[in-house]
Amino acid sequence: MNSECLVCQAKTINHIANKFGSDKKATAKFKEEANYIVANSQSLSTPYSGLLLHRLAKRIFKTENLYANEKLKANKLLHLNYSYWKSLVSNSDNPMHVAAKLAVIGNIIDYGAHSVPDDILSEINHLLEKEFALNESEEMFEAINNAKTVLYLGDNAGEIVFDKLFIETLNHPNLTFVVRGEPIINDVTYEDSHFVQMEDVCKVISNGHDAPSTLLENCSSELQKLYRDADVVISKGQGNLEGLLDEKRNKLFFMLMAKCDLIAGKLGVKKKDLVIKQNKK
């Protein structure tokens, strides 16, 4: 784990301690062991270390779904205006492009170490004016058009509303949307996919794991098989990218907003830039 990630993990610890820290004894216990995890996890990947911190918080604060309210709020807020977003897409000159951009923009909603803008809706409209810093969407659309099967790795609540709109616009006959196996930060689970009725536009499966990422070797064998067999894989968000950055498979596309200098640097863009990029083969 990079030293920049250590700083971010320390922020996460403070964030959780402030949010759930009404019991001072439990908070002290959480902080002690969380600091131990961060200090000793140089050889663990950043998402796995994040997973350990959140599992610890769940144990100590006896709360399975730490961000249940934030998730519901984000889902409600964006789903409420679904028909508006849909009209924005269908009335545009390039519906696929606008839908893809909204899907990437949705990635601003993140309750981990990063902050969430107060006024999400105006932030979205502002970001729609922004150009992609890296845009390999044409390659992605071509690959999807030629694909028999597409695997779409979901990311966050709220964002999932735009994923649904993008998937609806893609209108691919065999696309599977993947949610996390358990609540972790504000990442999508079955609860979120039901809320936005994702099952109306594609199949939905769980990856069987609770990392804020896709750590393939820890996912269910069903997910591993789908990943191996899919003609195209779309990976949403920075967390999924962190788990899949060194993957060598063909036709793997990352759609994300770069959330920190470290990942932005690896992608050759700046923090907060919008990215659609095929992985290095």
Added chain:
Amino acid sequence: MNSECLVCQAKTINHIANKFGSDKKATAKFKEEANYIVANSQSLSTPYSGLLLHRLAKRIFKTENLYANEKLKANKLLHLNYSYWKSLVSNSDNPMHVAAKLAVIGNIIDYGAHSVPDDILSEINHLLEKEFALNESEEMFEAINNAKTVLYLGDNAGEIVFDKLFIETLNHPNLTFVVRGEPIINDVTYEDSHFVQMEDVCKVISNGHDAPSTLLENCSSELQKLYRDADVVISKGQGNLEGLLDEKRNKLFFMLMAKCDLIAGKLGVKKKDLVIKQNKK
């Protein structure tokens, strides 16, 4: 973590998978993530890596106390003959020495990566004939005699019966026995201390943590304070030693059977040797 420890952790994974593996899907999930933990925990201490493996097993197999039956069996087996062990001690020429030796011998009961002899009672009698490979018990007894407060870090179920007998024989007015905060392997918890009525001979507290060791920085602040303030600390078993090996405090004594070549080598003894040793200051 040492490569020898990696082998032992792999054994632990197989042991747990065999014991709880009736659900094949859950077992596959457990093995995948457990292997990931072991493969990526070079910078974690061995007890902390063990802690992660057992927390994982508890989650996946939905069993809080993985070794409940073995713990009860070992407690029952040794407690049943408490008056016999007590007469063995009190009828000897050197009761303190015999009680201390029994307390060390009790350390053979271990359901982690190590095996448990089929016939524990005859094994105990056999080991009573064996000499200590390292015996700094005189220094320990002197320190205890001069101590206002003694902290005794407990280890395993079954073994706790001999700890009680040793503590009863020591008859110190201010000794505190420490149990783990949650079940982990066959380590002692309040349940075990109640079973052997430890509270009749000394105070009992929990360390507030669930490592198969004493990882001080993760223990409750109460335990940390007691550890700092105690005149003498007695650390039972190899697990506690692994957490405290680099401690510099005065009057810290390790009582254990060396369970593997790595730890035996660090102590300058052989595997299965009996040891009472003051820490390096």
